[in-house]
Amino acid sequence: MRVLYATMLAVSLLAPTVSWAVQPDEMLRDPVLEARARALSKELRCMVCQNESIDDSDAPLAHDLRVLVRERLKAGDTDQQVQDFLVARYGEFVLLRPPLSWHTVALWGLPPAALLIGGFIIVLDLRRRRRILPAAEERLSSSEEARVAELLRDNAGS
Amino acid sequence: MIAELGHYALTLALGLALIQATMPIVGTRTNDPMLMSLAAPVALAQFIFVAIAFGALAECYVASDFSVLNVYENSNSAMPLIYRLTSVWGNHEGSMMLWVSILAFFGALVALFGNNLPLPLKANALAVQAWIAAAFHLFILTTSNPFLRIPDAPLEGRDLNPILQDPGLAFHPPMLYLGYVGFSIAFSFAIAALIEGRIDAAWARWVRPWVLGAWMCLTLGIAGGSYWAYYELGWGGFWFWDPVENASLMPWLAGTALLHSAVVMEKRAALKVWTILLAILAFSLSLIGTFLVRSGVLTSVHAFAVDPRRGIFILAILVFFIGGALALYAWRAPLLKQGGLFAPISREGALVFNNLFLTSACATVFVGTLYPLALEALTGEKISVGPPFYNSTFGPLFVPLMLVMPFGPLLGWKRGDIVSATQRLLAAALLALVALAAAFAFEHGGPVMAPFGVGIAVFVMMGAVTDIAERTMILRIPFNAVWHRAIGMPRSVWGTAFAHFGIGATLLGIVSVTAWGSEHIAAIKPGEVIDVSHYRLTFDGTFNRPGPNYSDVVGHFTVRRASGEIIGSMEPTRRTFPARNMATTEAALMTRGVSQLYVSLGDPDASGAVPVRLYFKPNVLLIWGGAFIMFLGGGLSLSDRRLRIGAPHPAKAKTALAPAE
Numbered sequence: 096m097r098v099l100y101a102t103m104l105a106v107s108l109l110a111p112t113v114s115w116a117v118q119p120d121e122m123l124r125d126p127v128l129e130a131r132a133r134a135l136s137k138e139l140r141c142m143v144c145q146n147e148s149i150d151d152s153d154a155p156l157a158h159d160l161r162v163l164v165r166e167r168l169k170a171g172d173t174d175q176q177v178q179d180f181l182v183a184r185y186g187e188f189v190l191l192r193p194p195l196s197w198h199t200v201a202l203w204g205l206p207p208a209a210l211l212i213g214g215f216i217i218v219l220d221l222r223r224r225r226r227i228l229p230a231a232e233e234r235l236s237s238s239e240e241a242r243v244a245e246l247l248r249d250n251a252g253s
Numbered sequence: 254m255i256a257e258l259g260h261y262a263l264t265l266a267l268g269l270a271l272i273q274a275t276m277p278i279v280g281t282r283t284n285d286p287m288l289m290s291l292a293a294p295v296a297l298a299q300f301i302f303v304a305i306a307f308g309a310l311a312e313c314y315v316a317s318d319f320s321v322l323n324v325y326e327n328s329n330s331a332m333p334l335i336y337r338l339t340s341v342w343g344n345h346e347g348s349m350m351l352w353v354s355i356l357a358f359f360g361a362l363v364a365l366f367g368n369n370l371p372l373p374l375k376a377n378a379l380a381v382q383a384w385i386a387a388a389f390h391l392f393i394l395t396t397s398n399p400f401l402r403i404p405d406a407p408l409e410g411r412d413l414n415p416i417l418q419d420p421g422l423a424f425h426p427p428m429l430y431l432g433y434v435g436f437s438i439a440f441s442f443a444i445a446a447l448i449e450g451r452i453d454a455a456w457a458r459w460v461r462p463w464v465l466g467a468w469m470c471l472t473l474g475i476a477g478g479s480y481w482a483y484y485e486l487g488w489g490g491f492w493f494w495d496p497v498e499n500a501s502l503m504p505w506l507a508g509t510a511l512l513h514s515a516v517v518m519e520k521r522a523a524l525k526v527w528t529i530l531l532a533i534l535a536f537s538l539s540l541i542g543t544f545l546v547r548s549g550v551l552t553s554v555h556a557f558a559v560d561p562r563r564g565i566f567i568l569a570i571l572v573f574f575i576g577g578a579l580a581l582y583a584w585r586a587p588l589l590k591q592g593g594l595f596a597p598i599s600r601e602g603a604l605v606f607n608n609l610f611l612t613s614a615c616a617t618v619f620v621g622t623l624y625p626l627a628l629e630a631l632t633g634e635k636i637s638v639g640p641p642f643y644n645s646t647f648g649p650l651f652v653p654l655m656l657v658m659p660f661g662p663l664l665g666w667k668r669g670d671i672v673s674a675t676q677r678l679l680a681a682a683l684l685a686l687v688a689l690a691a692a693f694a695f696e697h698g699g700p701v702m703a704p705f706g707v708g709i710a711v712f713v714m715m716g717a718v719t720d721i722a723e724r725t726m727i728l729r730i731p732f733n734a735v736w737h738r739a740i741g742m743p744r745s746v747w748g749t750a751f752a753h754f755g756i757g758a759t760l761l762g763i764v765s766v767t768a769w770g771s772e773h774i775a776a777i778k779p780g781e782v783i784d785v786s787h788y789r790l791t792f793d794g795t796f797n798r799p800g801p802n803y804s805d806v807v808g809h810f811t812v813r814r815a816s817g818e819i820i821g822s823m824e825p826t827r828r829t830f831p832a833r834n835m836a837t838t839e840a841a842l843m844t845r846g847v848s849q850l851y852v853s854l855g856d857p858d859a860s861g862a863v864p865v866r867l868y869f870k871p872n873v874l875l876i877w878g879g880a881f882i883m884f885l886g887g888g889l890s891l892s893d894r895r896l897r898i899g900a901p902h903p904a905k906a907k908t909a910l911a912p913a914e
Contacts, residue, residue, distance in 0.1 A: 122340060135642070147495075148640070191638065191640060191641050192641035192645070205620040206616065210609065210610070213609045213612065221597060
């Protein structure tokens with residue numbers, strides 16, 4: 096399944112000199128600042144790549160962005176300011192975590208909605224079935240039930 | 254000549270598929286057993302002709318016949334035989350040929366081994382299978398023909414994309430396609446059941462082995478692709494939430510849900526309507542995956558619009574099959590009888606819980622993958638949905654699933670005893686807490702949530718062990734008796750335990766690597782020493798090594814323990830392919846238990862310093878090892894007696910299953 100992805104990647108690397116993400120010469124001396132830069136980089140998209148963060152990408156643009164992020168951090172920006180700066184420059188496309196707004200409500204809302212609606216349907220269905228088929232189930236006494244459970248366990252019935 | 258033979262065979266296969274798609278359905282409508290029995294031999298014949306076409310294409314590759322455009326574009330005579338062969342599916346046309354070959358192969362299997370199926374069900378299912386086959390044969394012949402010739406044959410081919418020249422890729426796409434296409438059987442049976450308007454527990458028993466087989470292949474295919482990305486892309490990432498990966502994850506999630514709901518249907522004749530829907534969804538998601546990967550829509554909506562022929566064709570296939578299936582479902586599903594009452598806390602209840610969370614997770618991946626495409630197509634607005642989105646949506650959905658998983662097998666059918674199940678899981682929970690505490694105490698750095706991840710993973714694994722321990726009554730009765738119980742247990746019980754243990758192991762691997770992996774990036778010169786985790790690596794320098802169709806620059810590292818004892822050497826490689834003027838990284842891996850040291854090499858700079866990336870990946874092998882254990886679990890389940898001896902014969906089935914309806 097990585098085939099297409101790999102093909103894209105490879106095509107973007109037509110030059111014989113391939114280098115991968117985060118070069119040693121890009122990294123900041125200050126380990127705290129560098130760690131922040133890495134964490135930020137993982138949230139930012141390399142816009143010419145297919146869904147890759149600038150931390151993972153080896154495209155020249157990703158390199159430029161990594162350097163830019165580090166420059167902003169050195170200049171004393173907060174993480175938020177760096178993100179805002181990049182969004183002002185490149186649009187929301189640069190953020191791998193789309194911010195919640197009117198056009199991403201459906202995106203962020205779907206996972207909890209799927210769970211809630213699914214759960215709701217299941218509860219309704221269980222209730223409906225109990226109403227329709229109340230007599231279908233003959234109750235066993237608790238001792239009978241224990242005996243059945245024991246027998247089932249003994250037979251290791253799956 | 255060979256290419257023309259292949260082309261001709263494929264055209265004949267299309268013809269046969271059209272016969273197979275229509276005649277048996279006419280047979281079931283007019284109640285004509287002759288027409289219905291036509292389905293099986295025609296399915297076999299269709300497979301033979303597709304196989305001839307695929308074989309012809311493979312022969313063109315093996316013989317390096319560069320007068321065939323597809324071979325010229327994707328192969329090279331200097332490539333080793335194995336890669337000339339795997340190049341067949343290393344490109345669009347060839348991979349579509351692989352797709353239809355596997356589809357026809359499954360059709361042939363149903364034709365051969367489906368003797369115990371009721372004739373109308375078999376005829377309808379094979380006909381639906383043939384509709385899919387016909388659509389894709391037509392797609393290949395009209396938009397993606399691999400047999401086209403070049404008038405003036407070039408002497409040498411352009412080589413397979415170097416990144417694909419790898420043993421991992423020899424097996425990854427076929428496994429994945431076996432999974433994708435395997436779900437077509439469940440789909441065809443679901444449609445056949447809807448056409449007939451009746452379905453019973455036996456249906457689930459017929460379909461389950463196919464789903465299980467497809468799921469096993471998909472599991473291994475996804476894991477294989479992940480491992481390939483891990484060592485080939487040079488920085489040890491194993492999952493990227495890339496749309497192409499999501500395309501394979503969605504059918505896996507739906508297929509896993511289907512596997513579980515089919516159990517309920519088989520044992521308790523409940524969840525019939527839902528199981529049918531899942532069978533439709535699993536294959537629909539496979540089709541969507543094929544569309545996403547093959548249409549170019551992922552690169553950008555615009556790239557899709559520039560050359561839309563293939564994309565539009567697959568989209569049409571998609572709309573026809575998914576839309577048609579869902580419409581048929583909406584129309585016919587209300588006819589199906591529901592059965593089986595159960596309490597919320599019961600084995601069925603746990604499986605419903607599983608289905609709720611798996612399908613929600615699947616919906617999450619679906620919306621994350623397609624939302625940006627839809628938004629751009631509708632409003633022109635571009636957004637990115639990347640790993641951070643999935644980490645904060647998909648992750649939380651998996652936590653409850655994992656926590657409930659160990660309870661499922663311990664609960665009884667119809668009405669379960671939660672107190673007794675909890676008591677039996679106490680030991681597992683205790684071990685999980687110990688692991689959690691240990692992770693807190695001994696691992697530093699990493700997210701605060703990580704030790705909880707370890708705890709959940711251990712709980713899942715120990716839960717699976719508990720299930721087996723309880724059923725064999727180990728430590729409570731003499732060993733001999735335990736042994737007899739262990740081998741006497743249905744294999745599907747073992748299968749469940751293995752699969753659940755496997756997912757726990759995978760989770761443990763993912764959490765460990767993500768939270769506590771260490772990384773060291775530096776430009777180094779020969780003689781320099783780098784410490785990673787508790788290992789010390791000395792860079793001894795680089796040397797050149799020629800290969801068949803590439804040349805290598807190999808870095809040599811000596812690996813020592815912190816004590817100074819030499820434990821081996823590692824040779825990361827930069828591989829340059831002159832035919833395409835491209836290079837790949839071949840990372841060096843050293844396995845220590847289930848953890849790995851990982852070294853990859855960059856291009857030397859002007860001063861002679863070589864950029865290197867060194868990683869220590871704790872427990873990383875558990876990620877794929879867990880997937881392999883899941884695969885084994887599937888295999889054990891598949892060998893279960895009740896599936897091995899097949900479903901009851903139709904005549905018996907009627908009497909045996911009548912009360913269940």
